[in-house]
Amino acid sequence: MTKSYQPRPQAVRASQDLGQALRAFRRAKGLTQAQLGRLAGLQAHHVSMIETGATNPTASTIFGLLAALDLDCVLTQRGIPLDGPPRTIEDIFDDNFPSTFGKARGTVDPDIDLKS
Numbered sequence: 879m880t881k882s883y884q885p886r887p888q889a890v891r892a893s894q895d896l897g898q899a900l901r902a903f904r905r906a907k908g909l910t911q912a913q914l915g916r917l918a919g920l921q922a923h924h925v926s927m928i929e930t931g932a933t934n935p936t937a938s939t940i941f942g943l944l945a946a947l948d949l950d951c952v953l954t955q956r957g958i959p960l961d962g963p964p965r966t967i968e969d970i971f972d973d974n975f976p977s978t979f980g981k982a983r984g985t986v987d988p989d990i991d992l993k994s
Contacts, residue, residue: 893931893934896928896935897931900928900929901929904925907948909947911925911926911929918943919942925943
């Protein structure tokens, strides 16, 4: 059962951070530790130890959990916001936002008298 709440992307720099992030996503999907463990090929107690930061999981275990939770692993340089680099004003107001701006460029309202 998938819930509507989706945790925000998080920076993970330690086992405890990883565990907290995995727990948040597991709960958002409405899964128990046992259910997640079955999906990832782990015992429930191992999932618990990972979520509490009590163990350092191997890369294959981490990728198994990510696959079971339908998550991706994204690496980014520190200091860059998790939703991407800061946007410029041109990026914000491109031809698609709002859609009427792009259509209105270079057009003249026929009801306006420009000669006055």
